[in-house]
């Protein structure tokens with residue numbers, strides 16, 4: 686069934702996601718503050734909306750893909766009154782759990798329905814329609830969004846009520862950030878002990894050290910030819926995005942009074958690393974910082 690979808694936020698992720706909805710036969714009303722981003726969506730077959738309220742006016746489903754919670758809440762203030770009652774608002778941005786819950790409340794108060802549905806899989810996954818969606822909200826809202834999520838991705842998990850999708854996203858990425866640091870420290874320790882990268886990889890990837898950070902995104906060149914380390918750490922998953930997600934995890938740890946020393950430390954290390962390299966390096970490049978600092982310590 687073809688739906689009328691408003692798509693707001695047509696950046697690195699939003700543009701290919703919107704293009705996949707167009708390709709599947711949906712009517713997409715597009716809007717972005719940046720004219721070049723909006724032009725890209727129009728080239729992909731979406732309709733150009735004159736403003737965000739114009740985009741949502743006759744939409745059945747509104748998808749947002751924005752940088753952070755403050756953008757989502759500010760935009761919701763503009764568009765919740767412009768949509769038809771009962772419209773489903775699906776926010777795919779990665780934002781604070783508290784902001785996501787506020788977005789749900791504001792949508793409900795305005796007579797709308799809402800789902801938080803952040804993604805993993807990056808730009809490559811957005812282009813290839815292989816994203817994983819983690820959704821929070823009601824069963825009915827998830828069921829209604831599902832056909833669109835299935836077009837833009839390969840897996841969609843209903844994680845629970847409002848904010849549960851964002852919660853799953855930051856918990857997963859906290860595991861990833863901590864495990865990438867652990868794997869990187871192990872390689873640098875191995876170097877100092879005269880152990881080759883290949884030998885450590887062959888043992889750990891088959892033993893209890895096995896994890897995605899090692900066996901898919903291996904932070905040293907050689908053992909996994911497709912990992913960013915083999916192309917001078919070009920992303921991949923940019924350091925700045927890992928720092929952002931760990932910052933959201935650190936906020937949630939603080940607000941929940943959760944004692945998680947490694948999660949907090951990983952957020953600190955990635956914030957400092959991303960300040961230097963921004964989005965120019967994959968997050969696995971932190972191995973070089975660990976190596977450089979080890980050199981300074983000896």
Ligand code: NAD
Nearest residue numbers: 694695696697698699717718719722751752778779807808
């Ligand atoms: P991006 O900065 O490339 O795109 C965001 C777009 O939102 C921009 O084009 C911007 O102009 C637009 N925008 C901002 N405010 C707006 C408003 N009020 N109205 C309309 N448009 C507005 O960011 P991205 O890389 O596409 O990421 C989007 C979200 O997805 C972020 O929350 C990010 O954390 C998350 N995410 C990104 C990746 C990735 O690899 N890039 C992976 C997973 C999740």
